[in-house]
Amino acid sequence: VTGEESGTGREEGAVIVLDCLGQRCPLPVIKLAQHIRDVGIGEVVRVLADDPAAANDIPAWCRMKGQEFVSGGANHFDVRRLS
Amino acid sequence: VENTAVPAGAAAYLDAATAAPLHPVAREALLAALADGWADPSRLYAAGRRAQQLRDAAHAAIAEALGVRPDEVSLWPSGTAAAQAAVLGGLAGRSRQGDTLVHSAIEHSAVLHAAGRGKAVEVGVDRLGRLDLAAWDRAVAAGEVALAALISASHEAGTVQPVAAAADYCAEAGVPLFVDAAQSIGRLPVPPGWSLLSASAHKWGGPPGVGVLVVRKGVRWLSPYPQDDLYRPGPPGALELPAVVAAAASLRAVLAEAQAEALRQSALVARIRDRVAATVPDVEVVGDPVDRLPHLVTFSCLYVDGEALLHALDRRGFAVSSGSSCTASTLRPSHVLEAMGVLSHGNVRVSLHRGTTEDDVDRFLAVLPEIVAGIRAEAGM
Numbered sequence: 001v002t003g004e005e006s007g008t009g010r011e012e013g014a015v016i017v018l019d020c021l022g023q024r025c026p027l028p029v030i031k032l033a034q035h036i037r038d039v040g041i042g043e044v045v046r047v048l049a050d051d052p053a054a055a056n057d058i059p060a061w062c063r064m065k066g067q068e069f070v071s072g073g074a075n076h077f078d079v080r081r082l083s
Numbered sequence: 084v085e086n087t088a089v090p091a092g093a094a095a096y097l098d099a100a101t102a103a104p105l106h107p108v109a110r111e112a113l114l115a116a117l118a119d120g121w122a123d124p125s126r127l128y129a130a131g132r133r134a135q136q137l138r139d140a141a142h143a144a145i146a147e148a149l150g151v152r153p154d155e156v157s158l159w160p161s162g163t164a165a166a167q168a169a170v171l172g173g174l175a176g177r178s179r180q181g182d183t184l185v186h187s188a189i190e191h192s193a194v195l196h197a198a199g200r201g202k203a204v205e206v207g208v209d210r211l212g213r214l215d216l217a218a219w220d221r222a223v224a225a226g227e228v229a230l231a232a233l234i235s236a237s238h239e240a241g242t243v244q245p246v247a248a249a250a251d252y253c254a255e256a257g258v259p260l261f262v263d264a265a266q267s268i269g270r271l272p273v274p275p276g277w278s279l280l281s282a283s284a285h286k287w288g289g290p291p292g293v294g295v296l297v298v299r300k301g302v303r304w305l306s307p308y309p310q311d312d313l314y315r316p317g318p319p320g321a322l323e324l325p326a327v328v329a330a331a332a333s334l335r336a337v338l339a340e341a342q343a344e345a346l347r348q349s350a351l352v353a354r355i356r357d358r359v360a361a362t363v364p365d366v367e368v369v370g371d372p373v374d375r376l377p378h379l380v381t382f383s384c385l386y387v388d389g390e391a392l393l394h395a396l397d398r399r400g401f402a403v404s405s406g407s408s409c410t411a412s413t414l415r416p417s418h419v420l421e422a423m424g425v426l427s428h429g430n431v432r433v434s435l436h437r438g439t440t441e442d443d444v445d446r447f448l449a450v451l452p453e454i455v456a457g458i459r460a461e462a463g464m
Contacts, residue, residue, distance in 0.1 A: 024408075024409060025407075025408060025409070025416075025427070025428045026385070026386050026387060026388060026428040026429060026462070027462075029385065029386065029428065030386050030462055030463070030464055033385075033386065033464065034463070034464075051408070052408060052414070052415045052416065053407070053408045053415075053416040053427050053428055056416055056420070056421045056424070056426075056427050057416075057426055057427055057428055059424065060367070060383075060424065060425055060426040060427070061385065061426070064365065064367060064385065064426065
């Protein structure tokens with residue numbers, strides 16, 4: 001699913017999924033920061049979040065921390081660890 | 084959680100972009116006008132005539148300060164009312180030419196609420212919060228556009244907008260431009276080329292409850308409200324005349340010191356921008372660092388709850404505002420920060436006024452890093 005959205009044509013299966021549904025920002029971003037190193041470089045973390053700020057703040061976090069925002073959809077966001 | 088924190092010195096009010104403290108000239112004028120300005124200025128007896136003289140003098144003073152004709156100025160019960168009258172009246176006046184409002188994505192919510200009444204096309208901004216002029220050009224030239232609305236400078240990010248260039252595109256397309264100048268009037272000149280302009284007295288140090296609307300001659304405006312003369316801009320009902328008098332007096336005083344204050348405050352804002360970036364890890368200082376309002380700076384701290392940050396600063400005596408979702412009545416992040424694509428949580432907007440001292444700013448800069456670190460530690464970061 002994510003491979004199609006990202007347009008890379010690669011299989012993007014997330015290695016871990018962080019369920020942050022019902023949590024208010026900045027909690028989903030905190031959880032992402034705490035767990036990004038649970039996957040290897042090049043691997044993907046999926047965040048499930050329904051806070052209205054998540055769609056803005058998860059890509060912003062990726063930009064600030066040098067990680068790749070792969071794709072976002074209704075309440076789910078895929079982030080690839082680059083460093 | 085500290086409940087009994089001692090303020091770091093005298094309280095510092097750093098939210099002038101919401102409401103500037105009353106200018107001493109405004110206070111004096113307000114008290115004087117309370118004695119003479121209580122009657123209805125439209126009545127023909129002596130007390131009414133005195134009130135009328137006060138009202139006319141205030142109109143003339145505001146017009147002179149803004150460089151427009153007195154009959155182009157109308158006064159409203161708030162900046163919001165003036166901005167909404169500009170949008171709704173400007174659209175109604177051009178209903179034969181079109182039904183669409185073009186506006187930037189970073190307008191004040193007062194303008195966005197009015198935009199929500201009909202057809203609207205939103206034009207985006209870049210990461211610094213500056214209008215996408217190419218998209219603006221396409222939008223205003225698309226046809227069926229009754230009015231375009233552009234804020235003079237972002238009330239959240241501080242970035243000054245390319246008003247002159249936007250006005251040129253509007254002129255080419257034959258579309259009147261409304262400029263919401265609430266954060267600029269009294270601080271920065273607004274370039275010409277607009278057809279309608281609004282401002283708010285309590286942003287420049289006047290009392291709350293006075294909005295200014297300027298509709299240039301030849302611009303068709305039709306009242307969205309039930310009233311006698313639908314073509315002449317003015318609010319339904321009586322104005323608070325003493326507040327109007329105080330607003331006019333303080334605008335003159337503020338403009339007389341505006342250049343010096345802009346220089347002084349802009350240097351303090353530059354210091355905040357530099358020091359926050361240097362002393363707070365994982366912080367994003369947003370907006371254009373150069374082409375910005377002199378008195379306003381916004382930054383966002385990763386992993387920090389904006390509401391917790393506001394309360395912690397308040398306990399230390401600092402009043403600031405925030406665009407974070409947890410501090411908004413809607414529980415949504417600021418539409419301005421979203422449009423810029425910058426971090427919205429842990430957000431603080433600091434805005435200065437003529438009473439803000441170097442010491443206020445330094446005390447704020449001294450306590451901020453430890454407060455941010457404390458909130459992060461509590462969150463496990």
